[in-house]
Amino acid sequence: xxxxxxxxxxxxxxxxxxxxxxxxxxxxxxxxxxxxxxxxxxxxxxxxxxxxxxxxxxxxxxxxxxxxxxxxxxxxxxxxxxxxxxxxxxxxxxxxxxxxxxxxxxxxxxxxxxxxxxxxxxxxxxxxxxxxxxxxxxxxxxxxxxxxxxxxxxxxxxxxxxxxxxxxxxxxxxxxxxxxxxxxxxxxxxxxxxxxxxxxxxxxxxxxxxxxxxxxxxxxxxxxxxxxxxxxxxxxxxxxx
Amino acid sequence: xxxxxxxxxxxxxxxxxxxxxxxxxxxxxxxxxxxxxxxxxxxxxxxxxxxx
Numbered sequence: 001x002x003x004x005x006x007x008x009x010x011x012x013x014x015x016x017x018x019x020x021x022x023x024x025x026x027x028x029x030x031x032x033x034x035x036x037x038x039x040x041x042x043x044x045x046x047x048x049x050x051x052x053x054x055x056x057x058x059x060x061x062x063x064x065x066x067x068x069x070x071x072x073x074x075x076x077x078x079x080x081x082x083x084x085x086x087x088x089x090x091x092x093x094x095x096x097x098x099x100x101x102x103x104x105x106x107x108x109x110x111x112x113x114x115x116x117x118x119x120x121x122x123x124x125x126x127x128x129x130x131x132x133x134x135x136x137x138x139x140x141x142x143x144x145x146x147x148x149x150x151x152x153x154x155x156x157x158x159x160x161x162x163x164x165x166x167x168x169x170x171x172x173x174x175x176x177x178x179x180x181x182x183x184x185x186x187x188x189x190x191x192x193x194x195x196x197x198x199x200x201x202x203x204x205x206x207x208x209x210x211x212x213x214x215x216x217x218x219x220x221x222x223x224x225x226x227x228x229x230x231x232x233x234x235x236x237x238x239x240x241x
Numbered sequence: 242x243x244x245x246x247x248x249x250x251x252x253x254x255x256x257x258x259x260x261x262x263x264x265x266x267x268x269x270x271x272x273x274x275x276x277x278x279x280x281x282x283x284x285x286x287x288x289x290x291x292x293x
Contacts, residue, residue, distance in 0.1 A: 041245075052249035056258045063262070102265050110258040117254050215266060222273040229280045239288055241281065 009088045011228050012237035018221035025218035032211035039204035047201075056114040057201075061189070062209040064107035066216060067135060068170050070100035074142070075167040078160035090156035091231070093163060094146050095223035099216055101139035108132055119183055127176035128184035131169060138166040152231055 007013050040058035047054040074096050080089035111129070112122040123129065142159050149155035172179075177186045188196045195202050232238045248255040 053251035113254045226276045
């Protein structure tokens with residue numbers, strides 16, 4: 001197990017494995033998205049209060065979950081960077097940031113497109129929306145800080161500290177709807193008692209969430225491969241490609 | 242069919258949400274693929290130059 005992990009951590013090995021996995025991940029993602037969209041847009045009934053507008057949920061909620069999941073992944077990489085100085089963790093952290101920023105952006109925009117017809121406004125400065133906006137700034141901060149420092153290894157350490165400090169925002173986002181009065185509705189799925197919607201609605205959400213996980217993996221691999229080529233430009237394995 | 246695209250009068254909110262998602266996801270997939278090919282081409286060219 002440790003040997004396998006050690007081997008996976010070596011750049012040439014990871015570069016090859018990622019290349020092999022990408023087509024599979026892409027196909028699984030496409031199949032899941034097709035199933036999720038069919039379930040969400042065609043099979044699921046309209047909501048009794050919100051009509052058809054609620055269908056934004058099938059991209060909004062998975063995007064919001066991914067925005068937090070990817071940040072936690074980055075914080076985990078940050079620990080690995082600070083403690084073990086593992087190169088691959090640096091590559092994964094910095095390659096994850098634009099994907100996480102994209103999902104955060106999508107969660108915010110799809111949320112505001114849902115807010116306009118339901119709440120009557122695109123934006124309110126309430127706890128859930130504001131903490132999600134802070135998450136976007138954290139991602140942009142990570143990307144900006146990384147670009148500002150020439151030496152990639154020094155940059156990775158600086159970025160790791162920022163990513164780790166920023167992780168306090170994650171529980172704030174999750175509990176914001178309970179801790180403060182919010183226009184945003186409470187959790188419908190991530191709670192311990194029964195979900196507050198029927199299976200025909202929450203199953204497509206879960207399928208889309210799974211699809212987005214595969215999407216994260218496949219774009220992460222694409223981005224890591226580019227980052228690895230750039231970093232290891234002068235090493236023997238890159239010259240042999 | 243037309244009814245489906247009207248989304249009960251919410252088409253102006255539902256479809257832009259989906260469209261924007263598709264665009265952003267596509268960009269995150271397409272850009273690194275292009276970068277990867279470009280990087281490989283540059284490396285090959287440089288490698289050739291070094292050997293000569």
